[in-house]
Each structure stands twice: as structure tokens, then as C-alpha cells.
Amino acid sequence: MDRRKFVKDSSAALCIAPALKWPGIFPKKTTEQKMPDWLVALVKRNDLGVESLLTYQIKNSGSPDLGGVKDGFDILNPHSTAALIQSGAWAVFSPDSKFFRSAGLLADMNLATKYLVKTQHADGTIDLLSTNFHSTPDTGFLVKRLAMAYTLIEKSGTPGTDAILPNLKTFLLRGGEALSKGGIHTPNHRWVVCAALTKLNELWPDKKYTDRISEWLGEHIDIDRDGQFNEKSTFIYSSLTDRLLITIAKGLKKPELLEVVRKNLNMTMYYVHPNGEIVTDASGRQDKAVIGTLENYYYPYRYLALLDRNGEYAAMCDLIEKTAGPKIGGFLDYFLTDPTLWADLPSRRALPIDYVKTFSNSGLVRIRRNNRDCTLIANNPVWFTFMKGEAVLQGMRFATSFFGKGQFQSEKITENGKSWELTQKLEGPYFQPYPKDSIDPDGDWEKMPRANRPQSEIQTLETKISIRETNDGMEVEISTTGTERVPFAVELIFRPGGTLQEAAKIENSKDSWLLKEGNGKYSFKNDTITFGPGVALHKNIALRGSLPAMDAPSVYLTGFTPVKHVIKFS
Template sequence: MPDSRTDFAAAVTAAADALAREVLAGADALAASDPHHRQVMGAARTLVACAVNPASEFYGSAQAQTAALRLVEHLAGMQADNGLFDGENFASPPDTAFTVNDLCDTYALLAIAPEGLPDLKDALERIALAAAGPLRLGGLHTPNHRWELSSALAKLNRHWPDGRIAARIEEWLAEGVDIDADGWYSERSPNYALWVSNPALIALGEHLGRPALLDLVERSLKAVAAAALPDGTVETVHSRRQDQKGTIPLAPFLTQFRRFAIRRGRGDFAAVAEGIGGIADPAAALTEILLEPDLAGPLPAAEPRKAGTVVSPGSGLAVARDGDFAVTVYGGSDYAAHGRIRSGLATNPTFLRVFAGAAVLDSVRLSRDFFGLGPFRADGLAADGNTFLLREKASAAYYGPLPDGFRREDAVYDLADEGRFSASMDFAHRPAEPVALETRIEVTVGEREVAVKIEADPGRVRQVLELAFRDGGGLEGVRPVEGGFEPEGTAAVYRHGADRISVEVDARGAFTRGYHPGEDYTHLGGTDAAQGIRLYVPLPRSGRCTLVLRAG
């Protein structure tokens, strides 16, 4: 029977050694270029981790140690006089914290180095101590930065204790960790959970001896597992960050799932870990198992995922999965509340995605011509079993003349925002005649099929469903139109290899144009259009139709 500790450690070692060979080959070029400080520290950490790993081909390697020292010295030269590093964000405490987190882990690795590597140890210490004060006093600008910065402070405090650092960590933690009952952080981003919040809270929980923080990471991973899709990715349509327009790989979560599977005996997490092939971040994984050897140990018995649906009310997200068939329904847009497209808001208009093996319908959207307000974005999701209700009321107004008391002879009125656009018209004091479009979409998930019932009032608003299928397959029963295709009749089929998704519609109108992103994008010449092979189904003038998607 194979030793799973040896198997995992060997796989990590092999992947890290391969990465170390690349780092060594490019170390001189990296130091001679204008790299990002995180890249330099990451390269040095890779070499150190391999050099102190007895199973590595670079164990005790003078070449690896010399190159690591040269990279760290180069990193020191990149550090500003104020102790911070510059990058896309100037003199950034949170960006510096990312590098310091890796630096502190590298410093911890030196404790198991055969010779201790004193020159490298001193070089790392100088950078860390120069950064400690600015990180303790510095600020940030996104929710996840609080935990990244606190994690760096906790690691600094562990190696170089300072009561002021400990007090600052307590200030950040006193705000409370921004995770909801469903397991999503406030940014709802699997990407930032993966690379920032989860690792940072793990470090804080371990270094501060606070298992309650680890409980939060466990909750986050449960949400990620529920949002895992058949193609080895994690759903991100509900995110408030840059990853909301697609998915991210599940693979980099491997060590996080292993940690909680082993430490807390979670067979469901073990099943996720066993389903991941390859080591996505070998240097980080090697560092982790060198510092915490039990994390290379055997997993508990796996408990495979059961078919079913998980609803996250706080995010307006539902993911139903049964083997290679999966459906995402999404209704948690921030657009209704904020009325704008903005970094940090969830505004993806995709409300449905369907996976059927290799056949993937990446996006279903409802586009319409209504005062340039853009596509349908539901303001919530109501679940009743496997039926999900999405609603939206979009409104605009026509304005009458200003009342006498607000007119000006010079015709100079305040520049004001009307909600759709800005103009010098003093909208606040004009009588308004509102016009509204109410849309109701009911999505019912059945056995390898999805029914989508649409009702829009008034129905005569020009609307079109856009179905964007993943590149690699092909459509049948369609004819070309501008920007994509439309069904020749009331049905079409998308095929990718042996898998297929059929599309049937009970009523449709005439095609006039495809997707319109709304004036938030078009006034800048931009778009948020979906990619892939696009199929358009115009709604009839009744504003009512039913679309049925079947997986074959």
C-alpha cells in the first residue's frame, strides 16, 4: 500500500524542483530587469525551500543558496527608504505585506537549514525590520487587505516580538471578519479567498492560537466546494471583484482543502483534494509541508459529493450539480441598489450557466433596449426547491419644465446626476413622469434539463436572450446574424464532442440586434460582452417565452 505522505511530498518536491530549475536559469535576467517585488521574493523562497528540503535535488545546493541571496539583496535594493515597496500602487502597505508574508515564511525555513545560512538570514531580517514599522502604522483600501496585512504583522511579531505590532493586529481583528453565513467574504470573490483571505486567516489562526479564525476558513472552503464545477473550476459570477466575468481553477485550493481534511477529519474536503491533479503552487506547498509536516500526511476517507443544490442567499447564488451536469443560477447583482458599474460591485448580467460534460453554456443574458440601462440584472434570488425566481424593476423618467421658483434667467443650473446620465438641468426640482420595465424570470432545474420562463412588462420593449456557448464546439439548426447566430426555427443544438445542449423555445420574435451592454459601457466605447459562440433568441412582442435547455 503506497504511503500517501511520501506520495504527496514527492509530488510537491518534484514540482518545486522543476520550478527551481526555471528560477535558477532566469535569476540573473530577473535581477537585471525591473521585476515586481513579489516576484523576486517568490523566486528566492522557491530556492530556499528546495535548498532546505532533504528530498530535493537542490538540498544544500551552494548554487541555489547563492542565487537566493542575490535575489534577496536585489529585493533590498527595491525597498524604499520608508520601508515599503512600490508597484502598481505607490508605497503600498498591503502590497508590501504580500512580500513580507513570503519573506517571513522563507525566514522560518532557515531554521531547518543545515548551515543556518546566516548571510541570507541577516539580509531577510534587515528587509523585515525596515518594513515592520510602516506595516504597523500603514493603511489599506480593500476588505481582504486587512487580513493580509494582519497576517504579515503576526509573522513579523513571531520572529521579532513587538507589543505595538500585536496591538495593531488586535485593532484590525476587532472590526470582525467579513464572512457571511454561506461562507462568502464580503467581496464574494473565490480568487481573493484563495490567494488572500484564507491563507491570511490560517496564518492568524495558527500564530495567534485562535481556532475561531480557522473555523471561518473552513466555512469559506465549504462554500468553494459547493461552487466547484465539473470542468475543475469554481463559480465566480457572484463576485464583486475582477473574477466575476468567468471562473477560476479549483487546483490552487489543494493545500487548503488538505489542511482541513487532515486537521479536522473532513472526508468531503478529502474528496475535493483527491480530485485535484497536479500542484498549482509548488513553492508555497513545499514551504507549507516543510514548516508543518503533518500536512503531507494521509487524507481521511473521502466522502464524494452528493447530487444536489446549494443556495447562498447572501450572494443570490444557487449551484445545482449531479456528476458532469451542473447549473448555476444567479440573481445577486448590486446594480439595483447602486445603479452603476464600479470596481467592487457585483454587476455581471449572466443569470444562468449550464455544464453538460464538455458542452458548456457559459452565459445566458437578457439584453434589451430600454433607456440605455443595459441588460437584465436581478435584484435578488428566491428559491423554492429547484425553482428559482429572479426579478428586476428598471425605471427611467421624462421630466417637465422647472417650477417657477427654480428657474434662472442665466439658465445656469447645477450639474446633476439623473441616475442614467448627468446634465445641467436641476433634475431634483423638475416634475418627473416615471417609466418602468418589470421583468420576472423563473428558472427550474430538472433532471439534466433547465426551463427558463420569462415575463416582461411592457412586452413591446425590444429584448433578446443571448446564450454564449464555450468555444470548441459548434451549433446546429442555426443561421448567422450580426454577432452570432439565431435558431432557424424554434430549436437549436450545441455539440462539443459526444456532449450536447439542446435549446428549445416556445415563442420568438424577429432578430434586430444582439447584446447591448448599456450606456455605462457604450459612452466610453466599452463593453462587457460575453465571449464564445453566441446564440440569440429575440423575445416576441408579448414579452413572454419559455426556453428549455436539455443536456444530452
């Protein structure tokens, strides 16, 4: 099980308890003398996760895999095994857990620890079986959280800690050797390594740890003017980086790193959809365009809300509790190891819900008007989204059959008065005979590249998309110049689960529709998006060179160039 699947699956396990009313779980009044109710609720949900993980553990004393924990694919791996140690540590430490000071659970955790030590490579690394082997960064992910587990186990007073702690220390120190020398793949991996080494240094101070941290930090933090990190991964890696930098700042007394976190958290407030989801369309990682909520940001917002007495951050905590409350259970160790986080949040300040905000470094424009919002995206075949409450147009695309390369994508978004413009210029040449003095004697086509051939009959197609606000929504004008009679298709991709009206189902398609005229409607729960007017001059929605249809209800408008058509959304 990879680390992303673990977090997801652990959250799912925590959520199988009977439904709870989260505003009641996050009361306004808590005390620092007693674990607050919201934290107690997360502890109790964690018990369900522990019980689930135990069912996947190998308990056969004669098995060479004794103590290991399988994932959902029946593969034994370090990550699901470490998950049992982590969740178990949260449980044995917490007085409100059914596993509080459970010697039996601690014994099972010790078996898991021994399995980790057994499967750890001689260089101190572990494998992420889905992709990375002898992986320093994946070792860092485990070491950081297991170091926190070590602290909780040590402080729990559970019978048997003298057995597990030396084994866990062996794994952590071996991991520290790898982290002090090994390399990384991605920008955030640097901070994973640094945070893990910070935690090790807190337990067992060592100059080689701090020297390696200084070496990575010497590259500076990869944050741009907008407040976005290099990977632009708003759902996964931006929030991860925030948590890691807080860990390093606290552990090494480097408060300047918190300025970077504040910058990202300030930006993120403008990446929030009306229903509490986060904008992921510009991500450069695997969370691109996924549906994601804000649970990964809860710890950074809560930590800095309390440290800075920041009312907007406190309001973000409220929003996350309301829209993704159970999911923050995946970060229970952060809250258990730092009782200062149990304090009451400061007085709230209103969050931004009425704005136009341009993030030029990310090629993204955000427009929000209370319960309605829109995102414009450059360098992306999906360049427009529109949300009205729970009703979601999750993408708009435009394609032509122009020489098999007509999927529209604009390199930039240009603001022009009250409009935003996206443009694309395509050429479709034909090629003349190869220069005589360069013809390959064997007639090998590959040795006579088209780049060296004279061009003729060059066709051009220029597309301009202008997007404007209206009194009750947005309008998108699509226009082309150049080659005529080129078939085009406009694709409106809605989130599954809603109801379409006024559009006609395309025969032999899974969920494709034509809007032939007038306005269509897409409704989800109590919200409705109205869009149109439609046009349908042909039924070819799979134009050569266009991207395949998404697995979602998609409404098409079709015709031929030149086109000049305005589609309104409200």
C-alpha cells in the same frame, strides 16, 4: 509583476515539465519519515521555475539594479525579485532538488535580497508597480512568504547562509515596522498584515507585532451566515483568507479562527462545478466570472482534513489533485515548512454532487445534479449559467431597447414553489416645462435638473424571469408586461472552443449567431448542451443601452415585447 501574476506565472513555469500522471504523483501511501512522492514532484517542477526566474535577473556587477529580477514586461520590481528568493529557498532546502544546498543559487538569492533592501522605502514598505505605492499590504504579502523562506534557508545547511540571512532579516524587520503601523485597502489586507506579523513574531518575538494583530482582529472576521467573506472572491481572496487565518491561528494559538476557515470550506464544496472549476459569478473582485480551478484551497483543505480527520476535506484534496494538481506548486513553502502535512489523508467521504443550495447573502442559488449544474445570480447582468460536463453555457443575458436602460438585472432571487423568480421594473418618462419661478435666467440647462420637472407619458416595462428544474435540465421563462413593440434580445454565451449546431451565423460578426427556430446544440469534447426553441424576429443584437458582446460564441433569440418565451436547457 503583481502578486496575482506571480502566482499564475510561477504555476505556469512549474507546469512546463513533461506531463505527469497526477494520480500517480499523489499516492495513497506516504510516510512521515520521507518526503512523499507528490511533494518531490512539486519540488522538481519548482526547479524549472527557479531556472526561468534566473534568466530575468540582472547580473551585471556594474548595474545599479544588480540582483533585481524583471517581470514579463521588463520591469524590475520587488515581487519578481522576491519570487526568486522564495522559489530558491524551496529548492536549496529540498534534497530532491537539483539546487539542494546550492551555494551558487544562494549567492544569486543574496543579490536579489540586497536589491530588495535597496529598493525598500525608508518606512519599510515596497511598491506594487501595477497599482499600489508605499504599500503596507503588499509589503505584507512579501514579508509573510519571505519569512517562511528565511526559515527554510536557515534550516537548509547551504554554504553562504551567513551572508544572505542578515540581509533578509534587515528587509523583514524593516517590513515589520511598516506592518506595525501602516494601513490597508481591502478586508483581506487586514489578515495579510496579521499573518505576516505572526510569521515575524515567530522568528523575532515583539509586542508591537502582537499588539497590532490584536487591533486588526478586534474588528472581527468578515464572514457571513453562508460562510462567505465580504469580498465573495471565491477564486482569489476567500482561499487567501483561509490560508492567512490558519497561519494566525497556528502562530498565535488561536484555534477559534479555524472555525471561520471551516465555515468557508464547507460552503466552497457547494461552489464546485462538475469539471472541478469554482463558481466565481458573485465575486466582488477581479476574479468575477473568471474560469478558476481549486488549487488555492488545497492547503486549507489538507491542513484541516488532517487536523480534523475530515473525510470530505480529504475528498476535496483528491478532487484538487485530479483537476489542478500542478498548480498547487505555488504554495510549496506551506508544505515544506510543515511536515505534518506529509501524512496520509483520512478515509474519504462522498462530496455533495446532488443538491439545491441557496446562498442568500451572496444573491446566489446553486443547483447541481451530478454531472450537470446551474447557477442563478442576483445583482448581475449575467443571471444564469448552465454546465453539463465539459460543455459550458457561461452566461445568459436579456436586454431590451427600452429608453437605453433595458439591460436586465434583478436585485434578488425569490423562490416561489418550484421556481426561482428574478424581476425588473423600468420606467421611461418624458418631461414637461420647468416650473416658471425656478427657471434659470441664463437658460442654463444644467441648472434646471430633470428631477424638478413634471413627468408625463410615463412608459413602463416589467420583466419577470422564472427558472425551473426539468427532468433532464433547466427551463427559463421570460415574460414582459407594459410597453409594446420594444425590441429584445436574449443572449446565450458559450465557452469558446466548442461547436455550435443549428444556429445561423450573423453576417459581419465575429462569433454571433441566431437561433431562428427549433433547438440548437453546443458541444465540447464528449458533452453537449441542447437549448431552445429559438425565435428570431430581427437581427439587432446590439440594442441601445445593452452590454457589448463578450469575446465568446453567443447565440441570440430576438423579438418584440410583449414576450412570453420558454427556453429549455438539457
